[in-house]
Amino acid sequence: MTERLVVVGGDAAGMSAAAQARRLRTAAELEIVVLEQSDVVSYSACGIPYWVAGQVGDRDDLIARTPAQFAAADITVHIGTRAEAIDLDAGEVHARGGARFGYDRLVVATGGRPSRPPIPGLDAPGVFGVHRLDDGAAIRAAIDRLPADGPRRGLVLGGGYIGLEMAEALQDRGLEVTVVLADPLPMALLDTDMGERVCAALGAMGMTVHADQAVREVLVDADGRACGVRTDVGTYETDLIVLGLGMGPEVSLAAESGLAIGPTGAVDVDRSQRCRDHPEVFAAGDCAQTFHRVTGEVAHVALGTHANKQGRVAGSVIGGRPARFAGVLGTAVTRVRELEIGRTGLCTTQAEEAGFAYRTDVIEATTRAGYFPGAEEIAVKLVTEAGSGQLLGAQVVGGPGSAKRIDVLATAIWAGMTAEEMAGSDLSYAPPFSPTYDPVVVAARAVSRIEQG
Structure with missing residues (x-):
């Protein structure tokens, strides 16, 4: 007998879940229906500033896949269809206009809600x-x-x-x-x-x-x-x-339907993205609660990278393949003109709140060999556990070539490395790309020298 998966929300988490479930189960085994309130699915909200600036030429450049493309993969997408209620007992989603969609499995991927504090006039045109x-x-x-x-x-x-x-x-x-x-x-x-x-x-x-x-x-x-x-x-x-x-979790549909909401204000799920109180229901993306890789504490971090991975985990489990979400570090980068900014793991406030005895170290270096044209200033800050040198967090601010260095540090934190281990790691070198010792290694060496002393 064919089962039905209904997905509420057609962006990163929802469509990742649908696509992964389809890879693992045929249309004869699993019917997949997606309800999306807007007129597009699988679009990049992160690209909007660059479209406004004119760096991205056309709106459709921000759309990864269309409903027609999903239909070709036997995934039915109903655009302009807003889910207004979930009947958990009956296994139905009620949409605006009276349509009802029964389900055997449900993915709630309602995303995030932009923060709008109660400021008079904030809803005015303009x-x-x-x-x-x-x-x-x-x-x-x-x-x-x-x-x-x-x-x-x-x-x-x-x-x-x-x-x-x-x-x-x-x-x-x-x-x-x-x-x-x-x-x-x-x-x-x-x-x-x-x-x-x-x-x-x-x-x-x-x-x-x-x-x-x-x-x-x-x-x-x-x-x-x-x-x-x-x-x-x-x-x-x-x-x-x-x-x-900023963004908060959009959980009005989930909360009104009776799904449990966690202390972060997002839907409470286990590491397979299942709702703890309703195992046939999954939640993924900005509406779902997760946990921090370093502290193990519950967290809510609204990033597209996490949403896609959480959706894939949910789709894998629905498709019959065990999967677990591995947590977040909150790794993120951005750019303003020539200034690049990156961060990962814990900042000092978070480290203190988590009860770590920590130390911080900042080094200044260049993104390339100092004599090579285009070398830019870069500052690297490490937050480490005092005594052990365990890497807890990192921040990078500098010129072109700075921001993606945060990925090296995020990988080291993810793997549980100490500053001493990071200092001994084998990173690449050539004058157009870095000094002989990359700035992230220089920062780790600064910490390890002090800890050894």
Whole structure:
């Protein structure tokens, strides 16, 4: 008898689950139905800032696969279909308009919800999120409407990855950019000394940063459109506002249906992505709770890399192949103009909260041999356990060629290496790519020398 898998949400986690389940089970064994509330599936939200900036030419370039392509693989996608309720007892998903979809297995992949604090005026026209392709189209259209010979001002709320990427995109489109954030520095998951490097670089790029200023009100003009923000310190005028305030889990459907929600506010799942209280239901992606690889504690980290892997785990288990999600380090990179930023594992605040006795070390080096053209400055910071030298976290800030070095450090932390082991690792060298000792090795050597002493 043919079983049915219903997937709610057609982006990274949902489509990864559907595709993996299909690889393992034929259409005669498993019918797969995906419900997606928008008109696209499998798109890159991470690419929206680069589309707004004009670095990506067309909206469709951000779409990996279409419903027709999934249909060719015997995966039925219903676009424009919003799931409004899950009847766990009956094994049904109820969609807007009255349609019902029975299931034997269910994957909840409802993604994340952009943070929108209760600020008066935040819902006014002229305030834009950066979550869906329609958001990118709306921002592009708003920029196109600005007069070519008048003020062209853009204001970004928030200084995380999306906020800084959108600040660059607005500047690329010829806007004067102001960044307003409630935190003391941009990139809150960096330590203060590394965040200060980022803040200084933004100023050197011609962006105005107002830090440590929570927005109290979005100001509107006579037509009701956003025209500025008010903080406790001052008022900042603008022609459009872009929100980069982070993401939380979108769990309203899951919670209202009775699925257990964990302490992070995301759906509680085990390491096979099964909901603990309903083993026929899986959750994956930004809506699901996970755990940190270093601390073992529950965590919620909204990144597309995790969503794809969690979806694949769920699809594998549904397809009959055992699989377990291995946890997260929160490894991430971004770029603002020539400045590259990377981080992985624990920052000092997280290390302290987790109860580690830790030490930190920062080294400054160059991305290539110092004499080679194009060598750029790079700072590498390591967070290690005092005494053992166990690698807990790392941060990188520097010029072109810096950010992806975080992957070496993430791999070392993932493998449970100490700084001494990292210092002895066999990394490549040639003058166009690194100094004789790569900066990550130099940082590890600095720690290991002190620990040995």
